[in-house]
Amino acid sequence: MNAFEIHGGKPLKGAIIPQGAKNEALQVLSAVLLTPEEVTISNVPDIKDVNKLIELLGDLGVQVTRTSKDTYTFQAKDIDLDYFRSTEFKSKGSGLRGSIMIVGPLLARFGKAAIPKPGGDKIGRRRLDTHFLGFEKLGARFHYDPDAHFFNVDATNLTGTYILMDEASVTGTANVVMAAVLAKGTTTIYNAACEPYLQQLCKMLNRMGAKISGIGSNLLTIEGVDYLGGTEHRMLPDMIEIGSFIGLAAMTESEITIKDVHYHELGIIPSVFAKLGVQFELRGDDIYIPSQKNYEIDTFIDGSILTVADAPWPGFTPDLLSIVLVMATQAKGNVLIHQKMFESRLFFVDKLIDMGAQIILCDPHRATVIGLNKAFKLRGIEMTSPDIRAGVSLLIAALSAQGKSIIHNIEQIERGYQDIESRLQALGADIRRVETNPSLH
Template sequence: MSAFEIRGGTPLKGEIIPQGAKNEALQVISAVLLTAEKVTISNIPDIKDVNKLIELLGDLGVKVDKLSKDTYAFEAANIDLDFFHSDAFRSKGGSLRGSIMIVGPLLARYGKAAIPKPGGDKIGRRRLDTHFLGFEKLGAKFNYHPETGFFNVDASNLQGTYILLDEASVTGTANIVMAAVRAKGTTTIYNAACEPYLQQLCKMLNRMGAKISGIGSNLLTIEGVDSLGGTEHRLLPDMIEIGSFIGLAAMTGSEITIKNVQFKELGLIPEVFRRMGIRFEVKDDDIYIPAQDSYEIETFIDGSIMTIADAPWPGFTPDLLSIILVVATQAKGNVLIHQKMFESRLFFVDKLIDMGAQIILCDPHRATVMGLNKQASLRGIEMTSPDIRAGVSLLIAALSANGRSIIYNIEQIERGYQDIDTRLRALGADIRRIEAAPKGH
């Protein structure tokens, strides 16, 4: 089992380029199934979840050409629909939560699809109902077969309709949009997600010949078309990586420049880090974070303790709450972290407490952090990464801690972060990959 060995407590310095956005990649790569023509996508991150999806498309019959490290051409002219019922599809689709994203395009183009019950992070229940309720509104019929673990969907007659989503699910909205672009008539989706990645997908589909209006709002209107063509598309930089690197710079007292961040697409993310007391400058499209000896959390206007909570876009993304939490451990001041959108994402705080952090886990959704103001450094320990975002938060904590830390189960981290150890070493981090198993294994 691979692990990271980290010796922390050393300030870092240099420039780092964020990878392409993982969550956007899973959507737009799935969209290549909507057309028989060539679609070229660049700035694709070289990470396990994305690579698994590309491999899955190849198994389905999509012609995949890797043009460079981050650029692929896809041509979905000949899809093998029989592959859906194979053991290989069950194994690969079931191990990748993003595999649900191929259902909408396949329904739109072929009128049927099957998908094994998806896997992914162990961060509580993440419903797929929104996807299937949307497909059902468009006229699809689906059945779950517990004995095989497959969802089978029949959508031979998709009709445009009005859909009010039960939650503003990003993947649910994307999947329904991809199904609706080739449905007969007009589809209206209210309470649609409006994240930049969803906007990117809609803009890409419009370049392919779709007719989607209301992009960037929570009310999307889609006029169905008979066919879609090819296009070229470039992914946005990953906003979660950008936020992670801002947090890393603050925790380690480092001077770091994050290059080419597409600042206008970051929404509230920079402002939330400013509320944590982190100073930075925007130079052209780079974020420059100077070395800071300390950073002080703001209070609300009435003097009460700051609360930072996640919310659907344009609210603060839930994927960065764990980063904010770990950054707060070394801030001056106190903050209540409220994780509203997912269950069980705060349980990694016991590792931070073992490292010396002052945190009260109030319940599965809320934690109060009392900042140490860098007066008492965290200490290195051995720990295991439970999921992608918590894993990177623990990695940031380890880089700021005194002494040696080991993080096991780094496969979880590498599902979302490309070459993370190599890129951190380029900034001066003392991190290396070792082969080791947690004690007791």
């Protein structure tokens, strides 16, 4: 098993370029199934979840050409619909949560699809109801085999309709949008997710010939068309990586420039980090973070403890709450972290407590962090990464801690962060990959 060995407590310095957005990739890559023409996508992150989806597209019959490290051309001219029945598809599809995203485009173009119950992070229940309720509204029929953990969906005649989403799910909205673009008539989606990644998908589909209006709002109107053509698309930088690097700079007293961040697409992310006391300045489209010895958490106007909670866009993304939590351990002041969406995502705090952090886990959704103002440095320990975002939070903690840390299960981190080891080394981090036999931590 691979692990990271980290010797922390050293300030870092330099510039880093965020990778393409993982969560956008899973949507726009699936959209290539909507057309037999060529689609070229650039700024594709070289990470396991994305590479698995690209491999799955190839297995379905999509011609995949990698023209550079971050650019691919796809042509879904001859799709093998019998592949759905194969044991290989059941195995590969179940190992990738993003595989659910191929269902919408396949329904739209071919009238049928199948998918094994997807895997992914162990961060609590992640319902698929929103996807399938939306497909049903458009006229699809689906059957779930609980013994085989397999969904079969039939949609030979999708028809536009009014859909009120039961939750503002990003992937659910994206999947229903992709199903609706080729449906007969007009589809209206209310309570739609409006994240930048979904906006990117809608703009890409419109360039392919779709007719989607209301982009950026929670009310989308989609006029069905008969055919979509090819296009070129460049993905946004990953806002979760950008937030992770801001947290890293603050924790390690580092001077870091994050390049080409598409600042106007970051929403309230920069202001949340500012409330935690992080100083930064915008230089062109780069975020420059000076070295800070200390950072102080704001309070609310009445002096009460600040709460940082996740919410649908334009609220604060849940993927950065673990970064905010680990940052707060070394801040001056206190903060309540409220993770509303996933009931298991805060369980990694026991590792931080072992490192010396002062955290009260109130329940599966809330944790109170008592900032130590760097008066007491975290200490290095041996630990295991439970999921992508918690794994990077523990990595940041280890880089700021005194002594040596070992992080096992780094495959979880590498599902979401490209070349993280070499990119951190370029900033001066003392991190290396080692072979270990993980004990129970």
